[in-house]
Amino acid sequence: MARSVQEKVIAIIAEQAVLEPSDVTMTSTLEDLGIDSLGLVESIFAIEEAFDISVPFNANDPGSSAFDISSVAAIVAAVEGLVAARAA
Amino acid sequence: MSPRGNRVVITGAGTINALAHDVAGTLEAFREGRCGITELDIRDKERLSIRIGGQVHNWDPEDRFNRQQIVLYDKFTQFTLLAAREAVAQSGLNFEGRLGYETGVILGTAGGGVNTWDENYRAVYEEGKNRVHPFVVPKLMNNAACSHVSMEFHLKGPSFTVATACASSNHAMGQAFHMVRSGMTKAMLTGGSESMLCFGGIKAWEGLRVMSKDACRPFSLNRNGMVQGEGAAVFVFEDYEHARARGAEILAEVVGFAMTSDAADIVMPSKHGAARAIAGALRDAGVNGEDVGYINAHGTGTAANDKTECAAVADVFGPHADRLMISSTKSMHGHLIGGTGAVELLACIMALRDGVIAPTIGYEEPDPECALDVVPNAARDAKVDVVLSNAFAFGGLNAVLALRRA
Structure with missing residues (x-):
């Protein structure tokens, strides 16, 4: 389960960055991958659709949103949390 | 003429x-x-x-x-x-x-x-x-x-x-x-x-x-x-x-207008596009920056707009940016999107005619990136001769009007 969340999130981010999934590492930041603010909002939409979850994220203040976007690993962990909360 | x-x-x-x-x-x-x-x-x-x-x-x-x-x-x-x-x-x-x-x-x-x-x-x-x-x-x-x-x-x-x-x-x-x-x-x-x-x-x-x-x-x-x-x-x-x-009562004079395009991003604002529109309206009106007492800001309350708009005002007005007043009435009536500049022109007319500057309400904490006199929370009495109204649209299309006291 955990692995498939990671794979799906990486696939979504890779598609947004126009990269191969193998080029997206867990330590990459969105900035490293060339994803701008519009790309971020689109990625979050794709994540919500893929996992049937609602991601708490306000583009005005990404830093203080409950959803951590500081790295790919952080995003994966946050999505895993939201998926687990939905299943609970 | x-x-x-x-x-x-x-x-x-x-x-x-x-x-x-x-x-x-x-x-x-x-x-x-x-x-x-x-x-x-x-x-x-x-x-x-x-x-x-x-x-x-x-x-x-x-x-x-x-x-x-x-x-x-x-x-x-x-x-x-x-x-x-x-x-x-x-x-x-x-x-x-x-x-x-x-x-x-x-x-x-x-x-x-x-x-x-x-x-x-x-x-x-x-x-x-x-x-x-x-x-x-x-x-x-x-x-x-x-x-x-x-x-x-x-x-x-x-x-x-x-x-x-x-x-x-x-x-x-x-x-x-x-x-x-x-x-x-x-x-x-x-x-x-x-x-x-x-x-x-x-x-x-x-x-x-x-x-x-x-x-x-x-x-x-x-x-x-x-x-x-x-x-x-x-x-x-x-x-x-x-x-x-015909002896009509005159509420204000419209003295200048300018419009520019950022040609940059479909949603993110540009300081240069905004500054060119503001400076263009001043030129069109034939007034100096020092003549402007009040600006009705685009002031949407988004992170991006407000800091970009303040930077544009600082660029155009230099030291006078710290003396003029700038407020966003969207804090009171919300963002009317295509109708917003029209409702906001009322605040410009009020400033010129009644000598009352509409406040920016909901203001709680100063932002060093918006370090202008934003007339926080309470209206202010002030005599102003020239005012501007800013509008900076998604798509990078900017339009600024200049009005003068009748």
Whole structure:
């Protein structure tokens, strides 16, 4: 389960960055991958659709949103949390 | 004639918005720093994550229009007609004779009849109906409000609708100004209207994740996004000599207008595009930066707009940026999108005529990136001679008007 969340999130981010999934590492930041603010909002939409979850994220203040976007690993962990909360 | 053409003055104003159904009530709310943003009262609100807005309350179209009119008037048209009636009544103009041929209508709206789209999509998609009312198209079209104003007041001159998102009204009023200044027309009805506070209208905005769930706090460090509003404002722009000859009361003079395009990004604002529009309006008006006492900001309450706008003002005005006042009345009436510049022009007129600067309410924490005098939370008495009204739209289209005390 955990692995498939990671794979799906990486696939979504890779598609947004126009990269191969193998080029997206867990330590990459969105900035490293060339994803701008519009790309971020689109990625979050794709994540919500893929996992049937609602991601708490306000583009005005990404830093203080409950959803951590500081790295790919952080995003994966946050999505895993939201998926687990939905299943609970 | 001035070097650029005929002088242009404002001789009538009308509005309906979340603060009041007329100009007097709106200015009173500006003076009191009252907030018109409330919990939304719309269908299917429970499926929205954004549930506040600057909604017009206590609005019953049957109080103002007959049944035949209501089937043709989307809410954005209803709001426009109400505002136009107030503006024309104040101006005292009668357009039934020759003046009607020398007067047109230029209005701004971003979405036009959004409520009509929403209701009829619901009918065919959700309710599975295979038939809609025959007047759906003339009701929803973006120029419907403009055409109904021209019909109600017999205005037969140049008339059209401008759609440049959040700058629509300022672009419309700029065009109206140019027409009177050039001598193409003697007078114009101009301004703008918006009514997007319906399920589909708000759902679309939610997608961008730039909306606040609790309040519009322009320039405040803890701002967290924009809040949508609805309503309209309409003005009578008139040739100064024409107005003077008939002894009309002049509310303010329109002295300059400029528009620029960022040519950069579909949503992120550009300091350079905004600064070029502000500087262009000053040049067009033939005034120095030091003459400007007040700016009605675009001030949406988003992180990006407010810091970019303050940086643009600092660039254009230099040390004078710290002496002028700049406020965003969106904190009170919300962001009327294509109608916003029109409602905000009322704050400019109030500053010039009454010597009262409308505040930026909801201001809680200073932001070092918005370190200007934003007239926080309380209106202020101040005599100003020249004011600007900024509008910077999604798509990077900027429009700035300059007004002078009559």
